[in-house]
Amino acid sequence: MIHSLTLSDVLAEHARSRPQVTAVVDGSVRLTYPELDHRVTLLASALAGQGVRGGDRVLWLGQNSHAVLELLLACSRLGAVCCPANWRQSEDELRFVLTDLTPTVVVWEPSDVTTALHAGAEAGIWVRAGEEYERLLADGSSQEFAQVADTEPALALYTAAFAGRPSAALLSSAALLAHATSLLVVRQMEPGFTFLNNGPLFHVGTMMFCLATLQIGGTNVFTPAFDAEEVCRLIDAERVTQAFLFGSMIDAVTKANAGGKYDLSSLRFVSHSAEWDSMITVDGSPWCRSKMGGYGQTEVGGMLTFLGLAEGGAGFAGRPSPLVQVRLLAPDGSEVATGETGEICARGKTLFSGYFARPDLNAGKSAYGWHHTGDLGRREPDGTITFIGPKLRMIKSGVENIYPAEVERALKSHPAVADAAVIGVPDPTWHQSVKAVVALKPDATATEDGLIEHVKTVLASYKKPRHVAFVAEIPKRGFTPDYDALDAAHGGGNYPGD
Known part of the structure; x- marks a missing residue:
């Protein structure tokens, strides 16, 4: 396998070539690359001892x-698959993930939801984060592992709940490192x-920068979740150099650092406001000059196109990553003409390996030898891409994709x-918010607050x-619902691509 390079291989090389570089900072935990590599070896050995095998x-x-x-x-290192789940989900949603993914090992932090899931768990080995996790790791040993092909899936991220339930996109080491190279x-x-x-590590937007930082031999700093004051302190x-921040988060950090309590000048980031720009170093890279623009999704490793590769171009999604091809296809698989709308389809080094346990979905998504993104776009005369919007309806609230089908299922x-x-309505802070249009059963009663609380339980x-x-x-x-009529009657709008 002389042409194979896994995430584990990258770490092992850094342990040799960057012995004094800090790889990880997490509270009181500080690990150099050799220390991280040693812990990963012990952990891989311990997981193997718990029965984790290739593909598990x-x-x-x-x-x-x-x-x-x-x-x-x-x-x-083992050829297994790691899935960081969305910890913000309800008990019902996470129970679905457990049933769908059938993990061999679950590592969990206690919360009301995870504690209930742990108490009712019927399968898998559950390891509590913290002391129990450290004991598991200590049970491992320093050993050599068989070489794993870099085409084997290493990461699973749940995404795309168009049918009411999400699917786990599988990403190989080869795809993740190819995307990291482009980024x-x-x-x-x-x-x-x-x-x-x-930002959440179950979100490809955070994970792609984490892995690019790993690939370049940089330092990954971890904090449990976004807190403006703590972000300032850690910067x-x-x-x-970089953090997972967008509009409202930048505003919150700016407010938390009013008066210049913290020195944020190391942060090389996007220009946002006069006050923000005075705190940071406005970065001149193509990524930051273009306001981090482009088009992407989990299934392509993060970004499929970059506006930074097409500054001044006609298409506001930019040009494709150097390691992919993009075509705009008609339903019959033929390429549409320049200026015409078609489905954004792709193939190349950063593409995912399909969805876990979804053979029918995978067959449809890879029709005609291309990955079908489910989104519409247009090729402009200068070759750049314009993103039009999802083929199926999606609501964008902050950085989160919300699929009407799953909210409708809950209602x-x-x-x-x-x-x-369910429709999306314009929101001054979050771009869109969710609005439900509900028909009640004869003689039944329900209130707005009651239905909202019900959805929160699901x-x-x-x-x-x-x-x-109502x-x-x-x-x-x-x-299917006539969403255009619902938008017109109930103030819907501001959808991605509008």
């Missing part, structure tokens, strides 16, 4: 932690790059609801409706 799944149920990176690297070129990352993992203390599980449809809180409108019936096109 290891699930993380918790917030951000250096343990997520260790588990991913250990799985890469570190566009971002112009250099040795010494320090990334603050304050100052660790001389952070319909209420005993008073006969039918429901789904992650950020997916709940902010507003509920109607006699849901307008339909065939068997």
